[in-house]
Amino acid sequence: xxxxxxxxxxxxxxxxxxxxxxxxxxxxxxxxxxxxxxxxxxxxxxxxxxxxxxxxxxxxxxxxxxxxxxxxxxxxxxxxxxxxxxxxxxxxxxxxxxxxxxxxxxxxxxxxxxxxxxxxxxxxxxxxxxxxxxxxxxxxxxxxxxxxxxxxxxxxxxxxxxxxxxxxxxxxxxxxxxxxxxxxxxxxxxxxxxxxxxxxxxxxxxxxxxxxxxxxxxxxxxxxxxxxxxxxxxxxxxxxxxxxxxxxxxxxxxxxxxxxxxxxxxxxxxxxxxxxxxxxxxxxxxxxxxxxxxxxxxxxxxxxxxxxxxxxxxxxxxxxxxxxxxxxxxxxxxxxxxxxxxxx
Amino acid sequence: xxxxxxxxxxxxxxxxxxxxxxxxxxxxxxxxxxxxxxxxxxxxxxxxxxxxxxxxxxxxxxxxxxxxxxxxxxxxxxxxxxxxxxxxxxxxxxxxxxxxxxxxxxxxxxxxxxxxxxxxxxxxxxxxxxxxxxxxxxxxxxxxxxxxxxxxxxxxxxxxxxxxxxxxxxxxxxxxxxxxxxxxxxxxxxxxxxxxxxxxxxxxxxxxxxxxxxxxxxxxxxxxxxxxxxxxxxxxxxxxxxxxxxxxxxxxxxxxxxxxxxxxxxxxxxxxxxxxxxxxxxxxxxx
Ligand SMILES: Nc1ncnc2c1ncn2[C@@H]1O[C@H](COP(=O)(O)OP(=O)(O)OP(=O)(O)O)[C@@H](O)[C@H]1O
Ligand code: SF4
Ligand SMILES: [Mg+2]
Numbered sequence: 001x002x003x004x005x006x007x008x009x010x011x012x013x014x015x016x017x018x019x020x021x022x023x024x025x026x027x028x029x030x031x032x033x034x035x036x037x038x039x040x041x042x043x044x045x046x047x048x049x050x051x052x053x054x055x056x057x058x059x060x061x062x063x064x065x066x067x068x069x070x071x072x073x074x075x076x077x078x079x080x081x082x083x084x085x086x087x088x089x090x091x092x093x094x095x096x097x098x099x100x101x102x103x104x105x106x107x108x109x110x111x112x113x114x115x116x117x118x119x120x121x122x123x124x125x126x127x128x129x130x131x132x133x134x135x136x137x138x139x140x141x142x143x144x145x146x147x148x149x150x151x152x153x154x155x156x157x158x159x160x161x162x163x164x165x166x167x168x169x170x171x172x173x174x175x176x177x178x179x180x181x182x183x184x185x186x187x188x189x190x191x192x193x194x195x196x197x198x199x200x201x202x203x204x205x206x207x208x209x210x211x212x213x214x215x216x217x218x219x220x221x222x223x224x225x226x227x228x229x230x231x232x233x234x235x236x237x238x239x240x241x242x243x244x245x246x247x248x249x250x251x252x253x254x255x256x257x258x259x260x261x262x263x264x265x266x267x268x269x270x271x272x273x274x275x276x277x278x279x280x281x282x283x284x285x286x287x288x289x290x291x292x293x294x295x296x297x298x299x300x301x302x303x304x305x306x307x308x309x310x311x312x313x314x315x316x317x318x319x320x321x322x323x324x325x326x327x328x329x330x331x332x333x334x335x336x337x338x339x340x341x342x343x344x
Numbered sequence: 345x346x347x348x349x350x351x352x353x354x355x356x357x358x359x360x361x362x363x364x365x366x367x368x369x370x371x372x373x374x375x376x377x378x379x380x381x382x383x384x385x386x387x388x389x390x391x392x393x394x395x396x397x398x399x400x401x402x403x404x405x406x407x408x409x410x411x412x413x414x415x416x417x418x419x420x421x422x423x424x425x426x427x428x429x430x431x432x433x434x435x436x437x438x439x440x441x442x443x444x445x446x447x448x449x450x451x452x453x454x455x456x457x458x459x460x461x462x463x464x465x466x467x468x469x470x471x472x473x474x475x476x477x478x479x480x481x482x483x484x485x486x487x488x489x490x491x492x493x494x495x496x497x498x499x500x501x502x503x504x505x506x507x508x509x510x511x512x513x514x515x516x517x518x519x520x521x522x523x524x525x526x527x528x529x530x531x532x533x534x535x536x537x538x539x540x541x542x543x544x545x546x547x548x549x550x551x552x553x554x555x556x557x558x559x560x561x562x563x564x565x566x567x568x569x570x571x572x573x574x575x576x577x578x579x580x581x582x583x584x585x586x587x588x589x590x591x592x593x594x595x596x597x598x599x600x601x602x603x604x605x606x607x608x609x610x611x612x613x614x615x616x617x618x619x620x621x622x623x624x625x626x627x628x629x630x631x
Contacts (some may be wrong), residue, residue, distance in 0.1 A: 075517055097524075102526040104521040111519065116512040121534050130530075180520060 014054035014218050015106065015187025018074070023047045023083035025069050028245055031311025043069035043242045047083070048323070051237075056214060058235030059269070060228065066244040067224045068112055071163040072191050074222070075109040076100045077277060082096040087188070105135050108181035109190040111198055112224075114173035118165035122153070125161030128179045135184065148182040155209055171202035175209070182213070195230065207234060228271040232256050240264050243302045246323060250330035260326060260337045262309040301335070360547075363605025369601050373419025374414075384413040384570050393587050403589035404581065405575075418570035423601070425486050426551035430544050433490040437497025438540060444498070445505025446528065456502065459495045467492040471554050475563050484570075485564035489554045493547050500543055500610050504536040511535075542613045549605030556598055572598045 024046055029039040044066040051057040051301050073080040076092060084093040087107065095103060108131075111117045118127055125147055126334055132143045137283040148158040165173055174194060181189055194210060195203040214221055225231045231238060231252060238255050240248040240263065248261040259265040300317040301307065310316040315335045323331040326338060353360045368596070389406035394432040396403045402411035462470060471485070471492040478484030508514065509532055517531045552572075558564035559573025567574065572594040579591020 075519060077519060101523065104519065109519050111512055111516050113512060117516040117533055119513040119517070130517070130522070131520040134523070134526070163397050177516075180516075184521070 010213060015220055017053050018051040018220070018222065019086040019177060020047055020049050020051075020070075020074065021075055021084050021086065023085065024069065024081050025066075025078065026074055042244050044073070044080075044199065044241075047241075047244075047246055049239050049246060049249055051220060051222055054220055055237060056235050058231045058238045059222070059224045059241060060226070060231050060238060061241035063226075064239045067241060068192055069244075070241070071109060071190050071222070071224055073299065075107065075190055076103070077109070086331045101134075105131075105184050106186050107188045107190070108184060108186040110174075110177050110181050110192065110194060113190040114170060114177045117177055118173055120165055121162075123161065124156075124163050124165070124168070124176050127165070127176060128161075129181055131180060131184045137184075147179075147181060150179045153182060153213070154179045155205075169202075170198045171206060174198060174206055176212075178209075182217070185217070186219060188220045191221060193224050193226055195315060196226045203230070208306050212236065228256065228267060240267070245302060246331075247303065247332065247333045249323065249329070250327075254327075254330060260330065260332045261303075261334050262307050262337070266306075266308070303334075309334070354393055356611050358609025359608045362604045362609075362611055365547075365604030365607065369419060369597060369604065370423055372597075373416050373423060376416040376419075380412055380416065382410045382413040384409060384417040385568055386410075393590075395581070395587070396589055402593045403587070405578065405590045406587075411575075411589060411593055414570040414575060415572070415597060418572045418594060419597060420576060421482075421565065422552050422555060422572050422598075425482065425555055426548045429486055429490045429493065429551040429555075430547045433493035434540070434544050436490075437494040438501045438536075440494070441498040441501025441503075442505055442528075442533075445502040445509065446532075452502075455498075459498050459597065462492075462495040463499070465492075467496075467550070467558060468554055471613065472558065472561075472563065475515050475558055480563050480566060482565045482569070485555060485558045488558070489551055492554070496547070497540070497543060500539065501536065504539050505532060508532045508535040538612065542609045545605050545612065546609035549602040549609070552598060552605070553602050600605070 025042060025043045027043055029041045030042050033036050047066075047070055049057075059070065060317065069078070072078045074085050074092070076095065080093060084091055086092065090103065092100075092103065092107075120214045122130075125144075128147045128150055132138060132146060137143070138146060146150045147161060151158050151161060156172060156175050156179065160168070160172070165176065168176065174197070178194075191210070195206050198206060210221070210223075213219075221234075223234065225235070235252040237250065238248075238252045239246055240255070240261065242263045248255060248259070248264045255264060256268060259268045300315075300319060301310075301321050304310060304316050307316070313336065319335065321333045321335050323333045325331050357560050387408065388404075390408065391400075391404055392406055392408040394400055394404040394408075399480075400412065401411050405411055405414070406421040421524060440455055444455050465473070471488040474488030474491055478487060483600045514527060517527045522530070555564055556571070556573025556576065559571045560577045562574075562577070565571035565574055576591045576598070579589075579594070582588075582590050583592075
């Protein structure tokens with residue numbers, strides 16, 4: 001599907017690098033039925049990585065592994081409990097509310113579910129024009145023109161501007177959400193599972209659109225994906241999360257062709273498009289066992305209850321593995337990887 | 345425009361019927377006196393307690409005042425007072441609820457505990473107590489009723505604000521760079537209107553009824569000003585002796601008005617499909 005060119009200087013100004021340092025976020029869980037304090041749920045813990053400017057960094061992990069929490073912390077929609085996020089020369093985690101608001105002109109997030117993130121009382125045109133109004137960009141007439149242009153960019157007919165979200169399909173809604181983020185011409189776009197709420201047939205279209213936009217607009221993506229096949233299609237580097245922590249990080253090709261952490265290996269093996277084992281990826285990855293309850297996290301490696309590599313080595317049960325650089329650009333949080341070499 | 349109005353009506357038959365009832369009673373109260381030019385206060389002991397005839401379609405009361413003229417004049421007073429009560433109580437109550445829902449913390453806790461304390465009394469008793477404290481009269485009765493409605497608005501508004509605030513599109517609005525004030529006015533408040541409109545229409549019915557009840561026990565509107573509640577009271581003592589018309593006409597109008605308001609309230613909450621985002625339907629009533 002052709003994408004309308006966007007009027008932008010041909011020398012694409014790519015934003016700065018994004019650096020996440022030791023980011024943690026704890027929530028208070030529900031009060032227990034009988035008595036006692038509310039449990040602390042560590043949605044993410046000690047997450048660190050760097051996203052190169054102009055790249056597409058993917059965050060993968062099963063449901064509940066803290067991907068959305070991570071995205072929200074980076075996008076300033078929740079306050080992390082510890083750690084910092086540095087974007088170029090700005091420490092995002094130190095910004096005041098109004099400073100954050102102004103930063104959003106350059107950093108946008110498309111939230112997880114396009115069915116609930118569009119205000120049902122507003123028309124598509126109003127939704128896409130809203131960021132422009134928030135930053136007082138252009139006159140109302142200019143905004144109309146920018147909205148039309150952006151709708152065309154995401155492959156929506158300008159005539160849809162008068163429709164309500166309820167009248168749109170899932171794919172169209174996701175395009176509207178995308179248009180709302182792109183209308184500001186951000187430098188960094190965070191996408192939280194941009195296709196997983198969509199029909200399989202529509203997923204490919206939206207992914208292609210995302211790739212084309214990335215090429216045309218020269219922005220950086222941080223994209224959360226559920227599906228390794230999608231990760232392989234769009235990402236150039238990957239962060240693999242398990243139970244709130246990064247277990248493996250590196251170039252997407254390398255990780256998907258030669259996963260090192262036992263969890264990544266299991267994910268890859270279970271992915272029908274990538275691994276040799278053609279069982280249902282979701283079932284194998286998600287239901288084999290729940291991630292160890294974030295509340296009662298075992299001492300030692302958090303992946304141990306499901307690990308197929310450990311032979312009961314004491315170190316796995318006592319020491320939480322840190323990310324180690326095993327190969328240039330590849331970091332893994334496992335005492336035993338690569339396989340068997342217990343050099344940690 | 346008419347087609348849209350037509351669709352609106354078709355989707356909300358109950359509310360439309362209720363609104364029509366209210367409109368007819370209002371028209372009767374305001375247009376009626378232009379046609380039926382009889383002074384509701386003029387006493388004529390010679391023609392007291394006359395049954396309905398063409399000279400006095402609703403009969404006359406114990407001092408010979410024309411019941412039709414009085415019922416219409418009373419309608420104006422009751423409807424205006426109910427609307428004022430609903431509006432003032434609504435603005436104050438929703439303001440408290442909005443503040444509590446947005447700010448949280450100590451302020452929320454204190455204001456909500458106060459509201460809970462008010463809610464511990466049945467609203468009629470609360471209205472009664474306040475108007476007793478303020479002394480008999482239309483204003484103090486209206487004030488008492490107004491205060492008794494505030495907790496319902498405040499509670500509901502707070503829970504609505506909490507509900508809407510947690511919806512993903514509000515977070516999306518923040519992510520788009522919306523200022524907090526704009527998020528409240530453009531994304532939170534509009535989603536509370538419907539539930540609050542339901543609440544307000546049921547408060548109109550409650551206000552009319554309670555004003556009449558206070559009049560009935562002699563606290564509200566004072567004689568000789570016509571008011572449905574006081575008319576029902578004075579009519580009551582003549583029912584057994586056969587002069588039913590004194591109390592029945594104001595009673596019937598009161599009943600119809602309350603039913604109309606409640607139909608509006610139910611209809612707004614009822615048959616239209618409520619989107620997932622606006623949550624389950626509820627039609628809270630201060631009863
Ligand atoms: N506001 C919150 N309050 C309490 N717990 C929360 C909150 N948000 C997330 N959590 C918990 O944090 C953990 C991580 O949730 P998160 O939504 O980040 O996961 P996810 O990886 O995005 O999952 P999914 O793939 O289902 O979107 C979960 O256990 C979740 O229950
Ligand atoms: S550290 Fe031990 S338990 Fe954890 S993933 Fe590696 S081998 Fe498995
Ligand atoms: Mg998520």
